[in-house]
Amino acid sequence: MSQKTETPQSTTDATDGLKQDARKAAARVGLTSDEILINGGRPLRGRIEVRGAKNLAPKAMVAALLGKTPSVLRNVPNVSDIRIVAGLLALHGVQITRSDDPGEWHLDPSNVEQAHHADIDAHAGSSRIPILFCGPLLHRLGEAFIPDLGGCRIGDRPIDFHLEALRKFGAVVEKLPSGISLSAPDGLHGANIELPYPSVGATEQVLLTSVLAKGQTELRNAAIEPEIIDLICILQKMGAIITVEPNRVIFIEGVEELRGYDHRAIFDRNEAASWASAALATRGDVFVGGAKQEEMMTFLNVFRKVGGDFDVHDDGIRFWHPGGELKPVTIETDVHPGFMTDWQQPLVVALTQAEGTSTIHETVYENRFGFTDALNQMGADIEVYKDGLHDDARRVKRREFEQAAVITGPSPLSGAEIEVPDLRGGFSYLIAGLTAEGQTRVTNLGIISRGYENFIEKLRLLGADFVYEG
Structure with a gap:
């Protein structure tokens, strides 16, 4: 038998x-x-x-958190990752409206606030985008929380690169049963960072964190995908000072404040x-x-x-x-x-x-x-x-x-x-x-x-x- x-x-x-x-x-x-x-x-x-790249549009929406005035993102695709980010932004007080023009989103970060951990976890689902909220929220609120991260099951994609970079900026990282809590009691400062691998996500993390950090940041072995360059274009429109050098080196000079952007996604x-x-x-x-x-x-x-x-x-x-x-x-x-x-x-x-x-x-x-x-x-x-x-x-x-x-x-x-x-x-x-x-x-x-x-x-x-x- x-x-x-x-x-x-x-x-x-x-x-x-x-x-x-x-x-x-x-x-x-x-x-x-x-x-x-x-x-x-x-x-x-x-x-x-x-329409706009799934690998750019959600990150551009996160970048809107850094501005003191509203942003307009055009050519936004109707994909579920966009909905996840929109929900997370709304939880943090960002007012989001959609234009009659298909694919045009308006994001107003005037009233950013800390969201409840349980709500963040419920809205994040399997997306890995929440990790990119850390730098902007640390600048705006002095603290951030991310739940356990999901994403496609195609292999191990550790967030160690992200956390190590955030620590170098001065963030305090605490791992909790429900996720990861971060704080910046002394603010964030520029850092010298070399990635062991030109990770797209880690490069985005450094860019979103460094533009408002005090002093200069040097990022070596950075990813240079077209979506990364488009994100840099967005941040430059907001008032950031970013120089892309040969051999995967990026210099960022921190500024006091950023404004909103108007951008059509790649x-x-x-x-x-x-x-x-x-x-x-x-x-x-x-x-x-x-x-x-x-x-x-x-x-x-x-x-x-x-x-x-x-x-x-x-x-x-x-x-x-x-x-x-x-x-x-x-x-x-x-x-x-x-x-x-x-x-x-x-x-x-x-x-x-x-x-x-x-x-x-x-x-x-x-x-x-x-x-x-x-x-x-x-x-x-x-x-x-x-x-x-x-x-x-x-x-x-x-x-x-x-x-x-x-x-x-x-x-x-x-x-x-x-x-x-x-x-x-x-x-x-x-x-x-x-x-x-x-x-x-x-x-x-x-x-x-x-x-x-x-x-x-x-x-x-x-x-x-x-x-x-x-």
């Missing part, structure tokens, strides 16, 4: 937590159903628009790359309105190497499959200006249709290939090497925790029932369903709404064949 295998309680709790996160995220942006049935095999064709290059990958995988033709060439040059090079084609226009970029066989590639993810880790997951689906063997070395997150299990279930041939692969031709320095995925194709995909594990992996599942023969049921859609605005409507605009009861 076979023995029944019970699912570990920790695994069950994690799965239930993921589903709860997905439902909350879906509700924030008006998704009434958490699943979609996709009938694959139809090329995506048409035009969609991308476009979401991750969403643009995702739709480009969908066009390639489905042998389609998609015009991504709002996409810009400069911020996507590394992606565009790889897209062309794989066999895709594109045209750059003033108002966007057209991506299409020109016919013929797709070609295998070797990719190493890296911080900007390298190939972004957020680009590889959607592209993996297209690479399952390439003639030959592709290899992806993932150097940024240590657990970002979990989504490939479902693709293999659909017929893909993807082998994940959890300890990475040796490659003498590597350009990116090997990291101890990195993994590698080897994709052999072309592999016909067949419909299946799959559950979204994380943001980019979730969009990859949509692409897989659109590429596969037969019907695919994708659940946990709310996770995708964290970073993809109105994706159901965009699928309709591109002629996808699907059923969504929402």
